[in-house]
Amino acid sequence: VQLQASGGGLVQAGGSLRLSCTASGRTFSTYTMGWFRQTPGKEREFVAAISWAYGNTFYSDSLKGRFTISRDNAKNTVYLQMNSLKPEDTAVYYCAADQKVWSQGTQVTVSS
Numbered sequence: 001v002q003l004q005a006s007g008g009g010l011v012q013a014g015g016s017l018r019l020s021c022t023a024s025g026r027t028f029s030t031y032t033m034g035w036f037r038q039t040p041g042k043e044r045e046f047v048a049a050i051s052w053a054y055g056n057t058f059y060s061d062s063l064k065g066r067f068t069i070s071r072d073n074a075k076n077t078v079y080l081q082m083n084s085l086k087p088e089d090t091a092v093y094y095c096a097a098d099q100k101v102w103s104q105g106t107q108v109t110v111s112s
Contacts, residue, residue: 001025005095008106011085015110019080021095021103031098033078035069037091038105047093050078085110 007019021033034049048069049058057069068081078095085108092105 001031001097001101003095003097003101003103005093005103005106008093008108010109010111013085013087013110013112015085016081016083017085017108019082019093019095019106019108021078021080023076023078023097033069033071034096034099035067035078035080035093036096037089037093037108039091044094045091048080052078082108087112 001023002025004022005019007017009017011017031052032049033052035047036044037047038044046060047063048060048067050069050071052071055071059067066082066084069078071078082089087110090108090110092107094105095103
């Protein structure tokens, strides 16, 4: 499976962005798909995850309520809706399948 992340960009504080992660190469109905983020000098941080088969969702406690993960089976795509963005959300965001296959990063920059 290959993963392609997109949707990053520059947004003002309080704004919203939706990231997409599209899979190709094979179906991944048994995977858990996750979003992670990383800033320079820091470890990669868990953001959210979703069970592809059952749709169970998991969130970082610090982000729950502002971020929502979802999936579209027909499009082989997982989304991360990010609302009420803060400057500290600025990071490179990655999606992953079972934390074994990773996408390229997509930059999210939140200006104050």
